[in-house]
Amino acid sequence: MNRLGEQPDVGDLVRVSVDGTAVEANLSVPEEAEGVVLFAHGTGSSRHSPRNNFVGRELRQGGLATLLIDLLTPQEKEVDRRTRRIRFDIDRLASRVTGAVDWLHEQPKTGELHVGVFGSSTGAAGALIAAFRRPDVVEAVVSRGGRVDMAEAVLDQVEAPSLFIVGGNDTQVLDLNRQALAQLETEKKLEVIAGAGHLFEEPGALDQVARLACEWFQRHLTAQGG
16 A cells, blocks of 8 residues: 655755755665665656655665755746646756756765666656766666656667666556667666556555665665675
């Protein structure tokens, strides 16, 4: 049963400056963490996303640090709420994700940790572009229902092992993910959650997403997994 109603352990509220724009994020670093996962939200979502907080909680229980970040400022969110345009501004999202990766690499708490990125919806394209731009830092990518096709220009140059998770009933996104997967030349995998839609609202669907993501990140960001 998905525990979306549980109060998230959000960690410390931090401000991340990217190209002169400050955005808010929640950073949580468990003791003895070897890896940190940056959550790149999309489609008008934020660091308060109940689904990504659910997955983040599972990752922390698995010994991984998390950074859940608002990729848009409050002003940008308001514009996007009215126009629904900024959420599809992949260049802006990718720059914010890349800046957050750089921020993690510079912080005392996370600078020595292996970095992964978890992207959802349009944020998944930002995650893959950040992996392309920072191949020596981003060591793994997981996409949940992601518009990975929107990173088409760099897919064949992404080096980070990439896992795409899609609901079996999310047929359009599933088709786009299959096409994008074929372009990747790194370690890659597509996991289809049978009976799940785009938001993984079905009983047990999000639990499967969290388990698959945790296993992928533990495998690629920790000594135990390696």
